Amino acid sequence: MKKMETRWGIMLAILGILGYFLWNFGPMVASFFLAFTDWGIAGTPNFIGIENFKELFDDFIFKKSLWVTFYFGIGSVISSGITAFVAALLLNQSIRFKSLFRTIFFLPAIVPAIANSVIWLWLFNPTFGLLNSILQILKLPTFEWIYNENQVIPSLILMSAWQMGYIMVIFLAGLQGIPQQLYEAVSIDGGNWWHRFRYITIPMMTPTFFFQTVMGLIGALQGFVQPYVMTNGGPNYASTFMVFYIYQNAFRYGKMGYACAISTIFFLIILGLTILIFKTAPFWVYYEAEKGR
Amino acid sequence: MRFLIKISFLLLIFSFLLSFSGIAQKPIEIVFTFWGGPEEAKVMPEVAKIFEKNNPGITVKAMHIPWEDYIAKVSAMLAGGSPPTLGYTMETIALDWAEKGELLDILPLIRKDPDPAIKMENRLPSIAFWFDKKRKTLGTSVAAEVMVIWYNKEIFDKAGVPYPPTDPTKWTWKKFVETATKLTVDVNGKHPNEPGFDHSKVQTFGVAFGNWYMVWFPFIWSNGGDLCDPTGMTPTINKKEAVEGLQALVDLIYKHKVAPTPAQLGALPAYHIALQTRRVAMVIDGQWSLLELGRLVKAGQLKLGVAPLPILKRVVTGVIGNPIGIYTKAVKDRPEVLDAAWKFYKFLNNSETVLELLRNGLWMPIQKWWYTDPEYIKKWIGDTGIHPPEYKEAVIDYTLKYAKPVPVYYLRNFDKINDIMYQELSSAFLGKVSVQSACDEIAKKIAPLLKGRYDR
Structure with missing residues (x-):
């Protein structure tokens, strides 16, 4: 019986496994090798050694792209993390219409990325947009948002904070997983809300924060829709995210080998960063099971 | 063991199904890729149908690909070794692909063909795609x-x-x-x-x-x-x-x-x-x-x-205006496919065939006589109801x-x-x-x- 189950398990999973090797792992390996060629879709690939990687170091767009990608990645993880955490804390209270509010806050996350970008294109318009109109009514200075080289990334970070629905749900789950008796213990010892928050909520939430930091950063660094739909990478390359630049090279300039080289470097950077975050985990992530450490 | 037999049986059925779809292929089928809005998406398959009627034995598979995905999709087809037979080609990459040999130099075909509409000297010179020091060509844009x-x-x-x-x-x-x-x-x-x-x-x-x-x-x-x-x-x-x-x-x-x-x-x-x-x-x-x-x-x-x-x-x-490219790999060592592709290329590059796209305002013709011969001009802009009265001087003569x-x-x-x-x-x-x-x-x-x- 057990044997039968294993067989069926493997057989049913085989499509998924095959799919992974065919469509994910295979292309990754192929892309690594193509990074050392001059393949341009047309013509046959020639081995050119590390030529592509050398070119990268002289490529001003690549350098700028690296900077704006990280600027956006780190900024959006922090801003959407904080927004989501505050929203989760508020929605974790016993308030009326709780599920209604949860739905409202979650809604932006299910709006398709393209539709979302188009909405924000309107909100951001300096002349007719809602954001500047509100600022004008409040007699505050207005911004040029995505039409300004220095304001485009902060604008996109703001936009990503709006889409924190998924993170909020994860945080909510984390908050509800905190054992109630811990809070009671603090109360018995005469602790106030701040002590409960600082010494129970935050430490108990660190595994969730950790998960969110890793997944969120990987996701944010791969931002593509915003430059593709909203800014075309501008003004002056200020929103040319790395994945967008890879796409441009591969499918607009037909420089497939070069695009693969960028992908390889970018993969290594994300990998390194993820390892780094994992390495720092023991210093700030709290796991109950490791109490005796 | 019985398990393996089951699996191989399934695989057998799969391969049968796959091979059947292979057998079902028609003798000469050409694949034509293009982009464009709803009008072009509607007119192009109609044009292909008319062509099929005039050329029995050839079927045209007109494949509409949205503009945003076009290069990516055609690149993938090309990289996968099964490019379309012919298709719209993005202006920005056309000559690069031509020079690398992916798109066919059609000058020899033009020389052999007596059809005046296809001759380079009868088409607008401003829309010609030349390469290799003007010894090779992709023809002209399909529309100006x-x-x-x-x-x-x-x-x-x-x-x-x-x-x-x-x-x-x-x-x-x-x-x-x-x-x-x-x-x-x-x-x-x-x-x-x-x-x-x-x-x-x-x-x-x-x-x-x-x-x-x-x-x-x-x-x-x-x-x-x-x-x-x-x-x-x-x-x-x-x-x-x-x-x-x-x-x-x-x-x-x-x-x-x-x-x-x-x-x-x-x-x-x-x-x-x-x-x-x-x-x-x-x-x-x-x-x-x-x-x-x-x-x-x-x-x-x-x-x-x-x-x-x-x-x-x-x-x-x-x-x-984008050219139409014939893909070298698709016609290599297959003279009957090349012949079919060339016929369809000529058909599309004769502005007479795509008159509907001229008269609805999307395209301008490419043969010179459309710009000089009053008969042709009448066919193009006469009683369309949309070309303004200034059009002749401000657009046709101007071009x-x-x-x-x-x-x-x-x-x-x-x-x-x-x-x-x-x-x-x-x-x-x-x-x-x-x-x-x-x-x-x-x-x-x-x-x-x-x-x-x-x-x-």
């Missing part, structure tokens, strides 16, 4: 498209401003700016040359134009400048003539205040709606806009006019005499150069940097990309 000015006559009538001249030599820059100033009105009814005019609250803009190469080049050329020298090796975009040409455009926004800023433009509806709803009096755009404008004209919602571009120093406009190919027709690396120009010039169009410094940056950044021309 020039840059013109579309305008709403009712706005002119109401403001008491005379229509732009249809003779381009009379449409001076001074007259153009004066016209645009008179047509620009803010919400308080003030014009840009009056005190108290508010550029941020404009009711009707005199003129609108985008930030892209089909807008830049006519004005750079009209002022005597160019992107690079004739050999395509040295940038000249930061020379006085080119800079002043672009400056004239930027001045329309910030100095004369008759055009929307990029942000204002982003909030305007599409050009045809902006014209109809009187948000804009004139737009600098391609001939292809007539497809959408024409629908409004037919519905009686727009009194449309057309004019050539205004001139800075000399009369010139830009022309564009024949003054259309100049934009660099996609000859310059190497233009796709990348174009992106650099776009990024730098968007700062200038936003008023953040001077046109001169944007052009200096462009010249510096494109210098390593200037690797000559395909046709020299």
